Amino acid sequence: METALKNILLDQLNCRDCWGKDIILETPFNPPRGWACNDDRSQVKILVVSLNPGHPLTEEIERFKNKQETVLDEDDLQLLMDFATNVYKSYSSRYGGSSVFHNKLRSYIQEALINCGIIDRHNLNSWNKYVWLTDAFKCSTVNESGPNIPTYFMNHCINKHLIKELNYFNPKAIIAMGKRAYNELMKTKWERRTVYFRHPANGGPRVDTPMFKNQLDKLLNIYKKTIHIVNFGNTRFGQSFLFSKVESELDNNDYSDKRI
Numbered sequence: 713m714e715t716a717l718k719n720i721l722l723d724q725l726n727c728r729d730c731w732g733k734d735i736i737l738e739t740p741f742n743p744p745r746g747w748a749c750n751d752d753r754s755q756v757k758i759l760v761v762s763l764n765p766g767h768p769l770t771e772e773i774e775r776f777k778n779k780q781e782t783v784l785d786e787d788d789l790q791l792l793m794d795f796a797t798n799v800y801k802s803y804s805s806r807y808g809g810s811s812v813f814h815n816k817l818r819s820y821i822q823e824a825l826i827n828c829g830i831i832d833r834h835n836l837n838s839w840n841k842y843v844w845l846t847d848a849f850k851c852s853t854v855n856e857s858g859p860n861i862p863t864y865f866m867n868h869c870i871n872k873h874l875i876k877e878l879n880y881f882n883p884k885a886i887i888a889m890g891k892r893a894y895n896e897l898m899k900t901k902w903e904r905r906t907v908y909f910r911h912p913a914n915g916g917p918r919v920d921t922p923m924f925k926n927q928l929d930k931l932l933n934i935y936k937k938t939i940h941i942v943n944f945g946n947t948r949f950g951q952s953f954l955f956s957k958v959e960s961e962l963d964n965n966d967y968s969d970k971r972i
Contacts, residue, residue, distance in 0.1 A: 713751045718786060720876045721747060724850050725784045725792075727873070730865045737852040741780045742768035743788075744850035748796035749840040757830055757842045758935070759883035760821060761874070762911075763893045764849035766813070767856050771795060801840060816912035817889065823919050824887065827928040828935045844881055848874055848893050858914075861892075870896060878902055884938040885931055890914065905938060907931045 724744050730736055746765040750756055768776075775791065800818055803811040822839045825831045830842050849869050853859035878886075878900075886902060888894035890911035897906045907930045910916045910923070917923040 713790075714753075717751055717753075717880055718789070720873075720880060721789055722784070722786065724873045725789055727850065729868060729872070730851060733865070735853050735855075735859070735861065735865065737767060737854050737856075740768065740773045741776050742772055742852055743776065743779075743784055743792075745772075745792045745796065746845070746847035746850060747793050748800050748845040749843050751793070751844065753844075753881045755841055756844045756881050757828070757884050758821075758824065758887060758931075759878065759881055759885075760817075760843055760845045760887045760889060761893050761897060762817075762845070762847050762889040764847045764859060764861065765852045767852055769799070796845070797840060800845065801837075813913040816916055819919055820909060820912060820916070820924075821887075823924070824928060824931055827932050828885075844877075844883070846874065846877055848896050866896060870900070875900065885935045887931065905934055907934055 727744055731738055742765075744765075746762070772792070772795065775795075776788075779788070800814050803814045818839070821843055822831070822836050825839055825842055826833065831838055849861050849866055850873055851869075853861060883905065886897060886906045887909050888897050888906050889909050891908070894906065894908040897903065907927065909927050
């Protein structure tokens with residue numbers, strides 16, 4: 713993992729800014745998390761943003777039960793990432809909880825990558841090489857289903873944490889899983905690369921339905937536009953001018969004026 717991303721994620725992992733406010737699930741202890749799949753930005757094509765982590769699974773609780781008072785390090789970060797990636801790749805009953813979200817999300821991502829021409833049905837198992845999964849809000853909430861995260865906390869978390877991930881990966885397209893995640897991303901200057909997918913565990917359609925096909929078509933349109941701009945920038949007159957500042961070299965200040 714590159715040092716820049718490691719520092720971004722370690723800062724998230726040890727953030728407790730919103731704790732002690734009744735909305736965060738602090739017991740059993742579970743740190744901010746939610747990252748999964750490939751951390752190599754040269755390979756990542758699509759970034760998937762859900763609202764926030766669900767309640768911790770059995771193994772997560774066990775691994776962090778004695779770490780409430782410690783500063784979490786790179787080993788803890790890698791453990792969480794590897795665990796989450798394995799959960800998405802192949803959900804097991806030993807994890808506890810429900811498999812609906814993870815299994816359905818995996819199928820959504822696979823279909824999205826196929827539709828964009830990134831993978832085909834002969835290499836479905838390579839899907840995790842081309843995506844980075846994360847959350848808009850980094851902590852589990854007491855109310856797991858439809859958490860009512862106050863606007864102040866959401867804005868603070870996105871401005872402090874998520875924006876840095878978006879800047880780092882500069883994805884070709886962003887899938888927002890669920891309406892709240894989508895609405896939050898539409899307040900940023902990444903709105904032009906963001907497409908709304910219905911949440912897999914809350915009314916998300918089957919992959920063989922017109923509703924899901926419509927989501928795929930919108931994603932493909934965004935992806936193709938971004939690829940076209942990149943190719944244009946790489947080839948015209950032998951120059952490289954990928955995007956204007958509003959598209960690629962965005963820093964935290966570029967977003968603050970669009971957050972409510």
